[in-house]
Amino acid sequence: MLGKGKNVVLDGVSMVFGTFTAVRKTDLEIGAGEFFSILGPSGCGKTTLLRMISGFLEPTTGRVLIGGDDMAGIGPNRRPTALIFQNLALFPLMPVWENVAFGLEARGMPKRKRRERAMELIDLVALRGQEDKLPGDLSGGQRQRVAIARALAVEPAVLLLDEPLSALDLKLRQHMRAELKSIQRKTGVTFVYITHDQGEALTMSDRIAVMNHGSVEQVDTTDVLYDNPATPFVATFVGEQNVFRGKVAEVAEGFAVVEGPDGRLRGRVREGLSKGDAAMVFVRPERMQFLNGAGLDNVVTARVDRRDLEGPFVNLFLKRDANEIMVHIVNSGAAGRDLDGEQRVGFAAADALVLPTGDLARD
Ligand SMILES: Nc1ncnc2c1ncn2[C@@H]1O[C@H](COP(=O)(O)OP(=O)(O)OP(=O)(O)O)[C@@H](O)[C@H]1O
Structure with missing residues (x-):
């Protein structure tokens, strides 16, 4: 038919x-x-x-x-x-x-x-x-x-x-x-x-x-x-992203270290980037975690700015100078309600992607 x-x-x-x-x-x-x-x-x-x-x-x-x-x-x-x-x-x-x-x-x-x-x-x-x-x-x-x-x-x-x-x-x-x-x-x-x-x-x-x-x-x-x-562009048009900017300090074995105003951040990299190049580190909000003393490959300190309750999950927005950091957590109770002030948030290098600097979708 x-x-x-x-x-x-x-x-x-x-x-x-x-x-x-x-x-x-x-x-x-x-x-x-x-x-x-x-x-x-x-x-x-x-x-x-x-x-x-x-x-x-x-x-x-x-x-x-x-x-x-x-x-x-x-x-x-x-x-x-x-x-x-x-x-x-x-x-x-x-x-x-x-x-x-x-x-x-x-x-x-x-x-x-x-x-x-x-x-x-x-x-x-x-x-x-x-x-x-x-x-x-x-x-x-x-x-x-x-x-x-x-x-x-x-x-x-x-x-x-x-x-x-x-x-x-x-x-x-x-x-x-x-x-x-x-x-x-x-x-x-x-x-x-x-x-x-x-x-x-x-x-x-x-x-x-x-x-x-x-x-x-x-x-x-x-x-x-x-x-x-x-x-x-694709990274930021499809889904949400945290973006950290800087310059490539090291590239080795599929990972790069990017140095910038947010410190030294490590993430996965494909070919096409060398030491000294301008780069961006992308991390999805659901791959970011609040660090209660625990360590992770990458750590950034930022101040809690606001909390948006979406129902099944919560988005926490933190400020670090001009950069906004979004952390997405599952609402399994009072998610993020008592978080305020300076916090340490982090992410694994395997959850971050380093790309050559380019246009973002929401600039
Ligand atoms: N017949 C036409 N003559 C001149 N320019 C055109 C013509 N048709 C489309 N364009 C231009 O080509 C570009 C792409 O248009 P297109 O309609 O393909 O975009 P789109 O991605 O489908 O956008 P939207 O989601 O807004 O429909 C636009 O800048 C539009 O103004």
């Missing part, structure tokens, strides 16, 4: 509007049946990349291949893709099932068969019982599922989703994440998902490409992206 997922290859693709380069030369391979996200801040070129895959834009340079076929000169309607936007554009006067079956009529499928096919898809997106309602009588999340069923009805090999959840409230968005992932798994269709929401990308994707200023900075699985970001 459903199209089988195909791979998408971008081979030296770029997009220039007049004198402005929206997407720099990009090579990317999205696997058949993969849930692949393109993540980045507003204006970084995500939608432009998606429009080149869908055929609404012809790339300035390079080729788009879907399932091995070069898409040059092939319009959006003739590509094995379907597109879902934030603005769903459902037909308000058509019941749910006719909305889902809409693309099938153009293919000359008789009405009874169309309804049958629509019902299969309505089951897939868990909307059984809603098929005769009008879109206006559904919740936002249900409407979203109608749009997904409609896009899947035409049996695309690749489903392109452009921030489809951004109009929904937080609870519904979180629920729809699980739902989208399960639909993707059941169908085996390749999903290319555009978002600026790193939480969304991390929870749903097999792999993520992080974009910044028209370039893909890193493509990796979610765990690798979180634990081993390739650049300061």
Whole structure:
């Protein structure tokens, strides 16, 4: 009943509007049946990349291949893709099932068969019982599922989703994440998902490409992206980070020591840094600990500034001169309530990553 997922290859693709380069030369391979996200801040070129895959834009340079076929000169309607936007554009006067079956009529499928096919898809997106309602009588999340069923009805090999959840409230968005992932798994269709929401990308994707200023900075699985970001931008765009600046004092056996205003800090390093280079040390807030006398590879003294209760966990913010340090602790009782004044916080060298100085996501 459903199209089988195909791979998408971008081979030296770029997009220039007049004198402005929206997407720099990009090579990317999205696997058949993969849930692949393109993540980045507003204006970084995500939608432009998606429009080149869908055929609404012809790339300035390079080729788009879907399932091995070069898409040059092939319009959006003739590509094995379907597109879902934030603005769903459902037909308000058509019941749910006719909305889902809409693309099938153009293919000359008789009405009874169309309804049958629509019902299969309505089951897939868990909307059984809603098929005769009008879109206006559904919740936002249900409407979203109608749009997904409609896009899947035409049996695309690749489903392109452009921030489809951004109009929904937080609870519904979180629920729809699980739902989208399960639909993707059941169908085996390749999903290319555009978002600026790193939480969304991390929870749903097999792999993520992080974009910044028209370039893909890193493509990796979610765990690798979180634990081993390739650049300061990726390190700070995906999740929270503590950042310590300084100069490399030593490099040996996969670790570097960075000397700066926060002292001598040791962390993991890849190639590309030598003694004297400007560097940044990144540590996730959940890898920082308050040190009650105990030692750790790295120790920083800072003053407790504020405590944010998030419910299941607590974020403690400490100040050290101009630097803010965030420590994330599990709320197993009165977490962090009695902490104030100067405190020693620390982290293991294995939990810190040293990268060459670069642009941060939230500068
Ligand atoms: N047709 C166009 N002509 C000129 N510039 C364009 C055109 N389309 C997009 N751009 C520019 O290209 C850049 C990338 O736009 P794009 O829509 O791809 O970003 P995005 O990452 O999807 O952002 P958002 O999350 O805000 O939608 C932006 O600076 C935008 O203004």
